[in-house]
Amino acid sequence: xxxxxxxxxxxxxxxxxxxxxxxxxxxxxxxxxxxxxxxxxxxxxxxxxxxxxxxxxxxxxxxxxxxxxxxxxxxxxxxxxxxxxxxxxxxxxxxxxxxxxxxxxxxxxxxxxxxxxxxxxxxxxxxxxxxxxxxxxxxxxxxxxxxxxxxxxxxxxxxxxxxxxxxxxxxxxxxxxxxxxxxxxxxxxxxxxxxxxxxxxxxxxxxxxxxxxxxxxxxxxxxxxxxxxxxxxxxxx
Numbered sequence: 001x002x003x004x005x006x007x008x009x010x011x012x013x014x015x016x017x018x019x020x021x022x023x024x025x026x027x028x029x030x031x032x033x034x035x036x037x038x039x040x041x042x043x044x045x046x047x048x049x050x051x052x053x054x055x056x057x058x059x060x061x062x063x064x065x066x067x068x069x070x071x072x073x074x075x076x077x078x079x080x081x082x083x084x085x086x087x088x089x090x091x092x093x094x095x096x097x098x099x100x101x102x103x104x105x106x107x108x109x110x111x112x113x114x115x116x117x118x119x120x121x122x123x124x125x126x127x128x129x130x131x132x133x134x135x136x137x138x139x140x141x142x143x144x145x146x147x148x149x150x151x152x153x154x155x156x157x158x159x160x161x162x163x164x165x166x167x168x169x170x171x172x173x174x175x176x177x178x179x180x181x182x183x184x185x186x187x188x189x190x191x192x193x194x195x196x197x198x199x200x201x202x203x204x205x206x207x208x209x210x211x212x213x214x215x216x217x218x219x220x221x222x223x224x225x226x227x228x229x230x231x232x233x234x235x236x237x
Contacts, residue, residue, distance in 0.1 A: 003138045004165055005173040006158040009145040010106045019113040022137045024128065024161065026120035027144035028153040029197070030081050031068075031103025032225075033121045033215040035232055037083035040123075040221050042092025045231035048104040049097055052077075058097035066098040074099075083214045095231070102144035110142050111227060119225035119232055122157060122190075122215065127222045129164035131235070139169060141176075152197040153215075156190075159183030191216050 007016050026032050035046050049055040052067050052074055059065045066079035073080030079091075081100050098104060111117050115137050120128055132139055141161055143154035159179030162171065171177060186193040194216060224235040 002136070002169045003173070004162050004169045004171050004176055005138075005140050006155070006162065006175040006179055007140060007142045008150050008155055008158075008175055008179075009143060009148055010102075010109050011145075011148040013109050013142065016140055017113075018110050018140050020115050020137065021140045022116050022118060022132055022135060023110045023114040024118045024120040024132075024139065024141045024158075025103065025106045025110060025144065026141065026154045026157045027100065027103030027106065028121060028157050028215050030083060030211055030215055031098070031100040031144065032119045033123060033211075034066075034081050034083040034086070035098070035103075035119050036121045036123050036221060036225055037214065038086040038091065038096060039223070039225055039232070039234050041086040041089050043086065043094060043096055045095045045233045047095065047097040047231050048107045048227075049099040050105055050108050052099055055097050055099040063095050063097040064091055066096050068100045070101060082208065082211050084210050102146060106142050106144040107227065107232075110140075114140075117227035119227075120157060120161060122160070122218050123220040124223060124225070125157070125160055125164065126219045127224055129161055131224045132161075132165060133168050139165065146198070153194050155179050156183050156186070156194065160187070163187075190218075 065077050067074035067077035068081035141158040145151050160183045162176050162180040226235040
């Protein structure tokens, strides 16, 4: 039977083997949610970049540059890491080079050897689950966390995806069992539960409650975001 595993932090990725698996990278607050919002609003592709200076250099190559550190827009960047910044369609038809505190690092650490790398978010949860069910592959969900630490929102998404994949995929991974149970116990009060999360409070201090509300919407979109070449784009059927 196919299996689903959950890696609760990129710091633990060396304990897992992504070889030949579908890897789902998740950074709910906010990189993966922002990527889905950007693609839904017409952005052609997103280039994940690990560091700020390299990301800046892509401006000369025609990319719109988006940079975030510690929840704030980085100096010298046109965009930060807000999903709502894309929703008016102002960046439709463009490509974005993006670097964030946690999410882009998680993509970089897992892309080699994986059968596919998908971007996971609550806003396209069911679409991602449905796609995985059609593929005959094991799954590794990688939580971006916060600077290497466990965080609640990414882990709860991982539990939600594991729940959606049950019983098509089984597990012998304790973190999958635990996060699936945590999600199923709290899915009826998701916003209330995740309002306690440390990063939600960090973002609230920056006055961006609209971002948090967007990131916790379920199934707003019905498409898959996949790393294709070096860029994340919509996977066409």
